[in-house]
Amino acid sequence: MSFQQNTISIIPIQNIPEINPKDDLIKIVTDALLKQDISIVNGDVIVFAQKIISKAEGRIVKLSEITPSSFASKFAKEWNKDPRMVEVVLSESKRIVKMDKGRLIAETRHGIICANAGVDASNVSGGDTVTILPIDPDQSAKKLAEGFKEKLGVEVAVIITDTVGRPWRDGLTEIAIGCWGMKPLKDYRTQRDLKGYELKATLIAVADEIAGAAGLVMGKRDSVPVVIVRGYEFERGGRGAGEIIRKCEDDLFR
């Protein structure tokens, strides 16, 4: 195959070890890349799964230290859930969007709407612990982008993803909950030339599309938590993944 212009490569980073609080993710990624004989280059988008960001930032809760409220206990009992887990979900929630059929769809302090407010019980070592979302995933992404610049001298964008469900469609996908170094929305908006139609809004959520692309090589939860997306010509700048969150007053489903 000859070189193909505008081709994007999605490159899984292998051999990322189990992450612990205060681990240096820049060093860990750099070490893993050495083994893989690959370098990060200017213009790469480095995609991190939320789980390892939360672990490195110590966003881990021990269920044994949680005392569930009466409200959490009632819901847990009705739906056969761990009341301490429900309590953590409620404590991570700003607002409950849906609480039906045993499911808790919540809005987090960041404005992200997802099941269990992003609290995740899978693959956390110890058996009694869950991860919660980073305090500010855009700031987490910014620190990583700055770290790559400082340590490796490269200008990259960083996206932090979470695995979420969606209304109407089965199957989970990755979305961008943190983003730095690139605009998460690409604006193709142009005024329509056909009389009588609305102005055509073509604003593409490219950070979510990059997250989904990375999801294809992330494999089973956590097995490949860092991915390089190479060759996508992003626009520099932006104000983080918070830009993707629709304003409440514009939302038909909140």
Next chain:
Amino acid sequence: MSFQQNTISIIPIQNIPEINPKDDLIKIVTDALLKQDISIVNGDVIVFAQKIISKAEGRIVKLSEITPSSFASKFAKEWNKDPRMVEVVLSESKRIVKMDKGRLIAETRHGIICANAGVDASNVSGGDTVTILPIDPDQSAKKLAEGFKEKLGVEVAVIITDTVGRPWRDGLTEIAIGCWGMKPLKDYRTQRDLKGYELKATLIAVADEIAGAAGLVMGKRDSVPVVIVRGYEFERGGRGAGEIIRKCEDDLFR
């Protein structure tokens, strides 16, 4: 850069001409690939934007031939829309999910929930025409997969994408409305080992993730309507993109 295991490439196919009813998409893609010096190989996923499928299948409506109903006219007048366009949307809808703030979120006969039931007024030549979704996008994908097999002797999967909005998040993304040759959902479901939690459902909508990945190189609407996704090890089989549509009784937002 050395060869990286499990890397996925997203390759835009350049020089696809304007598509007209009854055009042979297999021949058009094959001709475009020749110019680009690239071949389709076994295991590729060939991603088509809905617009060119609709055009090739003659799924085009002339607004000048539409007589809007009283209901369509009232809504159009209130929100400054073309009543004929609203009429086409209603005729493509099985059910209206939301009709607020001038927006029509509808469920199509296929079960897809999206704005304007997939009716699209952008970039259709003539100015007076709109495209409607293919009658059966999974069958459209199947015919294309069979066409590639017959003409080029390659076993590929085919995905047909549409550009849709989402609750809670700004910006559009591509989703799979048609799929053939691969399972659209990848099943990582495993029983939890932690007592008291729900069974963990980790079913990934890989066809939607591939659609999103392809969206990154599709560019402005229609400029790159066909994309090769190479190196993704999909599972053969499946029953089409209809598998991704959540059953009404399981849906919290319908």
